[in-house]
Amino acid sequence: MLSDAGSDHDKDRGGSAGLGTDHDTSRGSILDAPVADGSDGDSPPGAGWHRVGPRDDCFADAPCMQATVNGVKVGLFLVDDAVYAIDDLCTHGHAMLTDGELDGFEVxxxxxxxxxxxxxxxxxxxxxxxxxxxxxxxxxxxxxYVKVEG
Structure with a gap:
């Protein structure tokens, strides 16, 4: 299923919401090599990849946005022309990280x-x-495209 872009508030603000859990973070949040420089990948995404939207539209208003992928609210962050994705809900409190301040690689x-x-x-x-x-x-x-595993 295609991800949605969230509520009207999310569209206006450029983000909000998600799920945070204890988990393995040994996988990097960013991608296949062709994506690091902002170029398109050579092959279409396979099973498990969900289209968030056009890159230019996703970050037109802010360097972060929220999307729901597989029922998980994910924060996407544009830093130095690379996109990173994390669960959007803070693991300490019930706050949306995309509503926070992004400074370099830190939110x-x-x-x-x-x-x-x-x-x-x-x-x-x-x-x-x-x-x-x-x-x-x-x-x-x-x-x-983002891949969120259950």
Whole structure:
């Protein structure tokens, strides 16, 4: 199923919401090699990949956005022409990370000020102690695709 772009608030704001759980963050959040430079991948995404939308539209208003993929609210962050995807809900409190401030590769939770690295999901300072799950991202024919596993 194609992901949706969230609520009208999400579309206006450029993001919000998600699920955070204890998990393995050993996989990087970013993609296949062709995507790192912003180019399209050579082959169409296979099973499990979900189109979020056209790259230009996804980040037209803000460097972050929220999308629902496989029932999981995911935050997508554009940093230095690369896109990273993490679960959007802070693991410490019920706040949407895409509503927080993005500074380089770090996003600050708007509720208690905890910080996560969008590349790894790793918590960077208290009060957060548990990482957020990361998701692979790739581009194909101008679209942004995310893979979220159950």
């Amino acid at each position: 600050e939770c708007p509720l208690h000020g905890g910080v996560f690295d969008v590349r790894s999901g790793k918590p960077m300072c208290s009060p957060v102690t548990r990482p957020v799950r990361t998701h692979p991202v790739r581009f194909y024919q101008g679209g942004v």
